[in-house]
Amino acid sequence: xxxxxxxxAPWILLxxxxxxxxxxxxxxxxxxxxxxxxxxxxxxxxAKFVGTEHYVSMINDPVFWASLKNSMIYALGTVPMAxxxxxxxxxxxxxxxxxxxxxxxxxxxxxxxxxxxVANIWLFFYTPSYGLIDQFLSLFGFEQHNWLGDPDxxxxxxxxxxxxxxxxxxxxxxxxxxxxxxxxxxxxxxxEGAGRWYFFRRVTFPLLMPTTLFVxxxxxxxxxxxxxxxIVLTRGGPDNAxxxxxxxxxxxxxxYWDTAYASALTMVLLVILxxxxxxxxxxxxxxxxxx
Amino acid sequence: xxxxxIRNLCKQWAAFAAVQDVSFEVLPGKLTVLLGPSGCGKxxxxxxxxxxEMATSGQIRIGGxxxxxxxxxxxxxxxxxxxxxxxxxxxxxxxxxxxLDVRKVxxxxxxxxxxxxxxxxxxxxxxxxxxxxxxxxxxxxxALGRAIVAKASVCLMDEPLSNxxxxxxxxxxxxxxxxxxxxGMTMVYVTHDQVEAMSLADEIILMRAGxxxxxxxxxxxxxxxxxxxxxxxxxxxxxxxxxxADGAHGAVISGTQGPALFGGKGEGFxxxxxxxxxxxxxxxxxxxxxRSVDYHGADSILDCIIGDxxxxxRVEGVRRYGADEAIRLGWDPQAMHIFEAESERRxxxxxxxxxxxxxxxxxxxxxxx
Ligand SMILES: Nc1ncnc2c1ncn2[C@@H]1O[C@H](COP(=O)(O)OP(=O)(O)O)[C@@H](O)[C@H]1O
Ligand SMILES: [Mg+2]
Numbered sequence: 231x232x233x234x235x236x237x238x239a240p241w242i243l244l245x246x247x248x249x250x251x252x253x254x255x256x257x258x259x260x261x262x263x264x265x266x267x268x269x270x271x272x273x274x275x276x277a278k279f280v281g282t283e284h285y286v287s288m289i290n291d292p293v294f295w296a297s298l299k300n301s302m303i304y305a306l307g308t309v310p311m312a313x314x315x316x317x318x319x320x321x322x323x324x325x326x327x328x329x330x331x332x333x334x335x336x337x338x339x340x341x342x343x344x345x346x347x348v349a350n351i352w353l354f355f356y357t358p359s360y361g362l363i364d365q366f367l368s369l370f371g372f373e374q375h376n377w378l379g380d381p382d383x384x385x386x387x388x389x390x391x392x393x394x395x396x397x398x399x400x401x402x403x404x405x406x407x408x409x410x411x412x413x414x415x416x417x418x419x420x421x422e423g424a425g426r427w428y429f430f431r432r433v434t435f436p437l438l439m440p441t442t443l444f445v446x447x448x449x450x451x452x453x454x455x456x457x458x459x460x461i462v463l464t465r466g467g468p469d470n471a472x473x474x475x476x477x478x479x480x481x482x483x484x485x486y487w488d489t490a491y492a493s494a495l496t497m498v499l500l501v502i503l504x505x506x507x508x509x510x511x512x513x514x515x516x517x518x519x520x521x
Numbered sequence: 522x523x524x525x526x527i528r529n530l531c532k533q534w535a536a537f538a539a540v541q542d543v544s545f546e547v548l549p550g551k552l553t554v555l556l557g558p559s560g561c562g563k564x565x566x567x568x569x570x571x572x573x574e575m576a577t578s579g580q581i582r583i584g585g586x587x588x589x590x591x592x593x594x595x596x597x598x599x600x601x602x603x604x605x606x607x608x609x610x611x612x613x614x615x616x617x618x619x620x621l622d623v624r625k626v627x628x629x630x631x632x633x634x635x636x637x638x639x640x641x642x643x644x645x646x647x648x649x650x651x652x653x654x655x656x657x658x659x660x661x662x663x664a665l666g667r668a669i670v671a672k673a674s675v676c677l678m679d680e681p682l683s684n685x686x687x688x689x690x691x692x693x694x695x696x697x698x699x700x701x702x703x704x705g706m707t708m709v710y711v712t713h714d715q716v717e718a719m720s721l722a723d724e725i726i727l728m729r730a731g732x733x734x735x736x737x738x739x740x741x742x743x744x745x746x747x748x749x750x751x752x753x754x755x756x757x758x759x760x761x762x763x764x765x766a767d768g769a770h771g772a773v774i775s776g777t778q779g780p781a782l783f784g785g786k787g788e789g790f791x792x793x794x795x796x797x798x799x800x801x802x803x804x805x806x807x808x809x810x811x812r813s814v815d816y817h818g819a820d821s822i823l824d825c826i827i828g829d830x831x832x833x834x835r836v837e838g839v840r841r842y843g844a845d846e847a848i849r850l851g852w853d854p855q856a857m858h859i860f861e862a863e864s865e866r867r868x869x870x871x872x873x874x875x876x877x878x879x880x881x882x883x884x885x886x887x888x889x890x
Binding site: 412414417421433436 | 571572573592593594595598599600602604606608609610619620622623624667671
């Protein structure tokens with residue numbers, strides 16, 4: 231008797247969390263999946279099962295492919311840059327230089343600003359001819375340039391904004407990892423004649439690998455997940471040059487109200503994110519930890 | 522082989538002087554121990570020699586070469602850290618050969634040196650493990666391995682054994698000593714453990730608050746401490762220090778009537794005497810009372826009261842003492858150390874032969890420092 235009561239207890243304890251998780255994560259995910267297989271109800275006509283129709287039309291949708299390509303470029307550009315920059319900033323503010331607490335604050339500042347505010351700041355930076363960037367470049371004789379209006383620079387401009395916003399946040403993780411490192415390692419290496427670069431390559435960088443993995447996965451997920459700055463800066467334009475996948479989903483769902491097709495697009499995003507999570511927890515985690 | 526010479530070395534942190542005017546030399550192939558209580562500047566001195574800190578003033582010479590302002594790698598030395606400083610992501614072999622990789626030593630030679638060190642230290646079977654898969658003693662060996670393959674003639678060690686348990690510490694101590702001898706290393710070894718210092722050192726440099734208190738061979742440090750600090754730092758249990766008073770025939774232990782221990786004034790002087798040099802002797806000249814007994818097995822430490830002061834006595838064997846039991850104590854006149862109370866410095870006094878009651882200056886052979 232005591233046994234059966236004890237088996238019930240854990241389930242009761244898990245119930246609230248399970249309900250929340252199912253109601254707000256699993257159920258919507260499954261419903262999205264289901265919805266992506268139906269055509270939208272129109273007027274009195276109920277939703278009709280169409281199987282993979284949406285997925286087929288996706289294959290023939292040039293905007294989908296453009297947005298997927300943009301997302302890839304965006305991820306491949308922002309993630310390594312944000313990682314490199316945050317690592318560099320962490321190493322700088324971890325060394326014994328003057329004014330390092332001021333620098334820490336300075337580097338971290340973009341993180342505490344909302345993305346909308348960051349995007350507005352950069353909107354000013356990118357303004358043709360009056361903006362900070364054009365004013366600075368004009369000192370060297372460059373002509374004015376419509377950074378956000380030119381298909382060649384729109385996506386790049388978004389990426390720069392995102393890197394600026396994210397690097398400070400990732401710096402905190404690197405800083406924590408660097409402060410965990412035994413300082414006598416650097417002394418032992420200095421005694422052996424290892425230069426800064428050698429020490430970084432052979433010791434610091436490998437020891438930061440677990441952090442890099444964590445930061446990388448978060449940066450990739452963020453690159454698929456954040457579109458506030460797209461809305462403020464370019465609205466995906468010009469000519470879809472800066473439309474990334476989530477922004478396209480947002481447009482399809484809430485501008486064109488084709489929620490069924492948006493569901494199918496969302497499934498693609500979900501599969502990508504699930505694949506990344508699998509790579510992190512299933513493969514890389516085991517290879518990178520040393521203990 | 523190269524020796525080390527330190528001249529008037531000072532290190533200042535803001536307003537705090539961690540090392541003040543320290544001078545000493547270590548002859549080639551010798552092992553010098555820097556000994557002293559925690560915070561006295563031992564590690565700072567070692568790190569100055571290594572080049573991990575820069576001197577405020579003074580000079581450091583290694584093998585006759587002035588290295589005071591050279592970076593660590595150009596000083597031709599190896600160092601073993603208290604925390605071992607092993608790279609957690611590298612294997613034992615990679616850890617040992619890290620410095621050889623930095624200096625681009627050819628593969629073949631690297632392999633030979635690694636095999637040599639691994640064989641001396643018994644690490645052959647562990648070369649592919651990571652530090653986290655090793656015991657504390659094995660990690661210690663890897664750190665030693667690094668010093669061996671470096672083939673530097675000067676080796677510095679900062680409390681290398683303090684993270685090990687007592688038995689292992691004892692074994693590793695012997696091993697370090699024999700390594701140092703067989704490789705002919707010039708070694709500076711930092712410890713706060715006087716037993717470790719006594720058993721390892723060719724010479725001990727006892728430090729106190731950033732200065733050298735005494736520099737002597739272990740036996741001399743034990744037999745002729747220059748101050749009450751040096752006297753109490755060496756030996757367990759520590760030397761008892763009693764204040765003296767003027768008696769009718771010379772200095773007596775204060776609070777007693779005699780006997781006179783040496784001629785002249787007693788007031789303003791201190792008597793130091795080691796517990797192991799005092800005898801529980803029914804014919805002894807000194808009256809004492811047992812206050813408590815600390816039983817250790819082969820011997821016991823008695824806390825005794827003489828006059829109004831306490832004194833520790835080591836007695837061997839199994840005799841039991843009652844509380845407040847009156848006993849008589851005796852010691853060799855040569856076992857006494859006399860210090861000036863104000864300066865706490867050693868002074869030489871010819872002891873009287875108080876045990877037999879006759880006045881006879883005993884011949885003293887102890888060196889003056
Ligand atoms: N980097 C530093 N900055 C300021 N004070 C220091 C520093 N390193 C050591 N000290 C001080 O110098 C004194 C001697 O330290 P140390 O040489 O480490 O002593 P120990 O004899 O225990 O090895 C200590 O009082 C310590 O607080
Ligand atoms: Mg120390």
